[in-house]
Amino acid sequence: MTVDIVSRTVQDSARRSPLGTYAGQLAAVPKGVSIREVPFLTQLDLRVEPGGEAAAAAERVLGVALPTTACTAVSGVDGAEVLWLGPDEWLVVAPAGQDALEGDLRAAVGQQGAVVDVSAQRTTIAISGPRTADLLAHGCSLDLDPRVSPKGTCVQTLLALAGVVLVVRDEHAGDVWVLVRSSFARYLADWLLDACAEYEDDPSWR
Amino acid sequence: MQLIACPHCGPREETEFHYGGQAHVAYPAGNATLSDEEWGQFVFFRDNPKGPFAERWVHSAGCRRWFNAVRDTATHQILAVYRQGEPKPVVA
Numbered sequence: 001m002t003v004d005i006v007s008r009t010v011q012d013s014a015r016r017s018p019l020g021t022y023a024g025q026l027a028a029v030p031k032g033v034s035i036r037e038v039p040f041l042t043q044l045d046l047r048v049e050p051g052g053e054a055a056a057a058a059e060r061v062l063g064v065a066l067p068t069t070a071c072t073a074v075s076g077v078d079g080a081e082v083l084w085l086g087p088d089e090w091l092v093v094a095p096a097g098q099d100a101l102e103g104d105l106r107a108a109v110g111q112q113g114a115v116v117d118v119s120a121q122r123t124t125i126a127i128s129g130p131r132t133a134d135l136l137a138h139g140c141s142l143d144l145d146p147r148v149s150p151k152g153t154c155v156q157t158l159l160a161l162a163g164v165v166l167v168v169r170d171e172h173a174g175d176v177w178v179l180v181r182s183s184f185a186r187y188l189a190d191w192l193l194d195a196c197a198e199y200e201d202d203p204s205w206r
Numbered sequence: 207m208q209l210i211a212c213p214h215c216g217p218r219e220e221t222e223f224h225y226g227g228q229a230h231v232a233y234p235a236g237n238a239t240l241s242d243e244e245w246g247q248f249v250f251f252r253d254n255p256k257g258p259f260a261e262r263w264v265h266s267a268g269c270r271r272w273f274n275a276v277r278d279t280a281t282h283q284i285l286a287v288y289r290q291g292e293p294k295p296v297v298a
Contacts, residue, residue: 070214070269086269087214141219155215156268158222163267 015040018123018185026189029196032131032205037185038124038177040096044105046082047089048113057108061101066090073154073167083154083167091118091165093179122165123185125178125192131205133173138195142166144173160191208282212265213273213289226262228252229274230294256280260294263287 017039019026026035048054050068059065063077067090073083080094080101094101106115127135133144139160143149153168165179180188199205209217234240234248253259259279264272276286276297285297 070216086271089269157218158267 018182019125019189022186022189025193029193030131030199030202030205031129032199032202033127033129033135033196035125035127035189035192035196038126041119041124042092042094042096042098042101043117043119043122043179044092044094044102045085045089045116045118046092046105046109046113047115048109050088052112054109054112057110058105058113061104061108062092071155072152074152081167083165085156085165091179093124121181122179123182125180125185125188126175127178127192128175130174131199132176135192135195136166136176136178139191140166144168144176146172149173160188160195162188162191164188208284210263210275210284211287212268212271213287214269214271215265218265218268222265222267224264224266226264226272229260229262254279258285258297 017037019037020039023037026037029035046058046066048058048066050066055066062080062082064074064082066082067074067084068087070084070087073081075081076092078094078098078101080092080098083091083093085091092101092105102115102117109115136144136159140157142155142157144166149155149168151168151171153166155166157164157166159166159178159180162180162184167177167179169175169177178188208220210220210223211217212223231248231252234244240248256279258276260274260276262272263275264270272290274288274290274292274294275284276295277284286295288295
């Protein structure tokens with residue numbers, strides 16, 4: 001009963017994404033990059049023993065093998081992406097509204113693993129454009145050159161001192177997702193806007 | 207600033223890591239009968255060598271896994287890293 005009331009309350013109230021009020025500012029950055037929030041993605045933390053029965057069951061639900069190479073991500077069925085977070089931990093990121101995935105995964109892994117809905121933990125900032133790597137280099141020590149970080153790279157690191165998950169989504173570092181904790185999102189958005197500011201008059205960013 | 211090679215993620219900036227004290231401190235056997243002094247030894251007393259020292263580190267901004275590292279306490283240079291449960295490597 002309590003659960004019914006809670007879920008109904010959440011559905012009824014208008015959801016506000018952490019960066020909902022930043023959309024205008026983020027849209028106005030110099031043209032070398034394009035920054036927007038991708039709110040309300042379904043995010044599930046999956047913990048199973050790699051190579052075990054539960055992992056195989058989860059792979060059947062996701063339609064793809066769980067990546068066991070460190071710092072990589074793969075795409076599954078229905079737009080789901082599976083991000084490597086640790087040797088026995090993955091983050092399943094699916095389009096908003098895929099509420100059934102949590103139950104399906106949990107039923108698949110049973111008692112031999114854990115599936116936790118962490119959708120509200122992080123929001124996603126999508127950064128694209130030819131200057132994406134240059135922008136991120138302002139606050140991230142990782143080399144985002146495509147030779148070092150090809151498509152499918154997924155790293156947890158610090159961006160401007162905020163813990164983030166970076167997902168490289170194309171072949172030339174021109175499309176990156178930054179998953180940042182909701183409480184850090186506005187800080188990071190402010191930092192990104194500030195990092196863009198010096199390129200306002202740069203012709204190569206136009 | 208130096209790079210520390212996380213055994214899971216590979217080389218990362220030192221600021222992504224946190225220190226966890228001396229490695230290979232075994233939980234005492236027969237702990238129901240330990241005296242206060244023996245407990246004190248286990249809880250509080252650690253080696254403090256000058257030179258290579260096996261320590262616990264955690265990649266707190268990355269994979270959040272604990273691992274062990276041999277660090278030279280005089281130069282702060284990380285000489286070796288290895289996963290938990292693996293034997294301490296011999297360093298020159």
